[in-house]
Amino acid sequence: MDPVIVVGAGPVGLVLSLALAAHGVPSVVLDEGEDKDEPRPARTVVLRADTAALAERLGCATIRDEGARWAGWRSLRRKQELRRVAFHGEDLPAPVHIPQHALLRGLRDAVDATGLVRVAGHSRLDALEQDGSGVTAHTRGPEATWWRGSFLVGCDGARSTVRKLLGIRFPGRTAVERHAVAALRTELPWPGEGVLHRLPPWRAVGDEVTARPLPDGVWRLDWLLPARGELVTPDALVSRVRDTLAGWCDGPPQYDLLDTGVHTLHHRLARRWRVDRAFLAGDAAHLLGAVGTQGVDEGVRDADNLAWKLAQAWHHGASDTLLDSYQAERRTAVAARLRAADQSLPILRGSGGLRTYLPGAARGHDTLLTDGHLGLGALGAPPAYPHSPLAPRHAESHTAVGTPVGAPVADVAVTTPDGTTARLRDRLGRARLLVVLIAPGTGVWDRRHWVTAGVMPRLASTVSELPTRAELLVAESYPGASAHTVLLVRPDGHLVAAFGGVRPAELHAAADAVRGGAPGASEARSEHATARSD
Structure with missing residues (x-):
């Protein structure tokens, strides 16, 4: 079968291609620019713990080597510390x-290490066509080329060519927030901790300033x-730097200014995320980022959700229910x-008014902002899909555990x-x-005893007969x-169901539901991607 065509070689496109490779699916990444990215210290990404772990599992060593895991988070208002959060293991x-x-x-x-991903540089998409067995895409560059793929995913950013070629509307709000940004090397009073300071007493710098640590003393x-x-x-930006550091450090500290910029945040959501065999992911599908929400983080979740569904389709065929579930889950x-x-x-x-003086108002506002920055609550917590079209029907054998159905499972041994x-x-x-x-108790038994004891033989037989690999x-x-x-x-770590004991019929039905039912008619398969010059 032809590979999946991924349009865009940003973080989301590369994560998607790596996730597909982990599922044994080849891909072609169409990269409009060069295979390099100019270092910009002020352009950074915050990944929640689960998406960072995904990137590490996919082989991204820089998460561990060049990423900063914060020790804690402080919220300040005027001269008062409202809250301090310490990060600790799986609990937070x-x-x-x-x-x-x-x-x-x-x-x-x-x-480069996978062997299943081809990156095609200087390949700007300008046309795509779909049929019953795949997608044909045309790129222009040094050599105009046609590409043939089984599916196509547009990870090509806010001005997505894929979205425009598919005729998908992208409504929303413009300039929801604007931030002046600076990356600098200095020493602050909170080593390794993020800081959110609202209404600082030196109001010349504005109503809110955030400091987030990076490795090697960079903030x-x-x-x-x-x-x-x-x-x-x-x-004006240098003046903000000096005034802020002077206020935090009780005097002008030494600093090395590395990079500056202005970042404007928009909120938009594509009307559709799937048109037949073409999909949208990342900034091509959504823009967000105000009050601490993280756009790249959500794009990585898109890739994780879509990859196993495309892999199921590529290896075994898939129903429309399975492929439509990507939009149903992620867009929702x-x-x-x-x-x-x-x-x-x-x-x-808001402008304030009486609510500024209501008891607890400041702490309530702090909780909202903290949730967004730390990956908590409605603004930041990992999503659950309780109403997914892939959810099995409730059965009497279903039982409740500490993880709600549709939520990410706990990372146990x-x-x-x-x-x-x-x-x-x-x-x-x-x-x-x-x-x-x-x-x-199985941890203290010899494997040869527990693997053939109790319910294990019956469960192993049941798993071997499920309608999809497990x-x-x-x-x-x-x-x-x-x-x-x-x-x-599920392959992306979300709980499908929990059963009170070994229930072969119910387990089989749940596995069938999570693959979206039996796949449609099988599709013609070919060995490799085809690319031909005009």
Whole structure:
């Protein structure tokens, strides 16, 4: 079968191509520009713990080597500290803050190592055609070329050519927030901690400033600007730097200014994310970023959600229910995020009035902003898909555990039937479902005893007969689960269902539901991508 065509070699496009490769699916990445990204220290990415872990699993070494995991987060208002959050393990994992050029370099290195991804530089898309078995795309560059793919995904940014060629509207709001940005090397009183300071006493710098640490003593500072205002001159930005550092450090500290800029945030949401065999992901599908929400992070979630569904289609065929579920799940989740941000903006950015003086108002506002920056609540928490079209019908055998149906599973220790020990998260993304038996005490038994004892033989037989590939794992415990609970987990780590014991018929029905039912008519397959010059 032809490879998947990925349009755009930014973070989302590269993560998608790597996720497809992990599922055994080849791809061609059409890169409009050169295979390099100019270092811009002030252009950074914040990834939540789960998306950062995904990038690491896909081979991006710079997440670990060049990303900063914050030790904590402080919220200040005027001269008062309102809140301090300390990050600690699975209960509250730290976000990762990394320069975008370092993230791209790590993703490109991982792409080069896969053998399943071809990056075509200087390839600007200008036409695409679809038929019953694939997509044909035309690019112009040094040599005009036609590309043939099984599917096509537009990861080509806010001005997406794919979106325009598909005729998809992109409504929303322009200039929701503006920030002056600076990257500098200095020492601040909160090493390794992020800081959000509202209404600082030196009001010449504005109503809100944020400091987020990077490795090697570098910080990114953001000053909230009026949504529509005059251009920020270099002199004015340097003045903000000096006034802010002087206020925080009780005197003018030494600093090395590395990079500056002005960042304007828009909120937009594409009307459709799928047209037949063509899809949108990342900034091509949505724009967000106000009050701490993270656009690249959401784009990585798009890629993770879509990759296993395209892999199912590529390897085994897929129903429209499965392919449509990408839009149903991800567009709904991003729309909820945008709605939460838009509802918060009048509260946080309003003119004030009496509500400024209401008891607890400042702390309530702080909670909203903290949630967005730290990946909590409606503004930042990992999404759940409880109403997914892939959710199985409720059965009497279903039982409740600590993870709601449709939410990401907890990263517990698991053992495979061959005796290998790993983390549950490390078994994700391999083009198969996970079936996890909760069996206390197995960790101290010899494998040859427990693998043939109790419910294991019956469960192993059931898993082997499921309508789609699955891997059987065993865990000593899982939050809220009793002994002999069986969990069914999607390849992207979301819980499908939990069963009270081994229930072959119900497990089979749930596995069939999560693949969207039986695939449609099989499609013609070919060995490799075809590319021909005009």
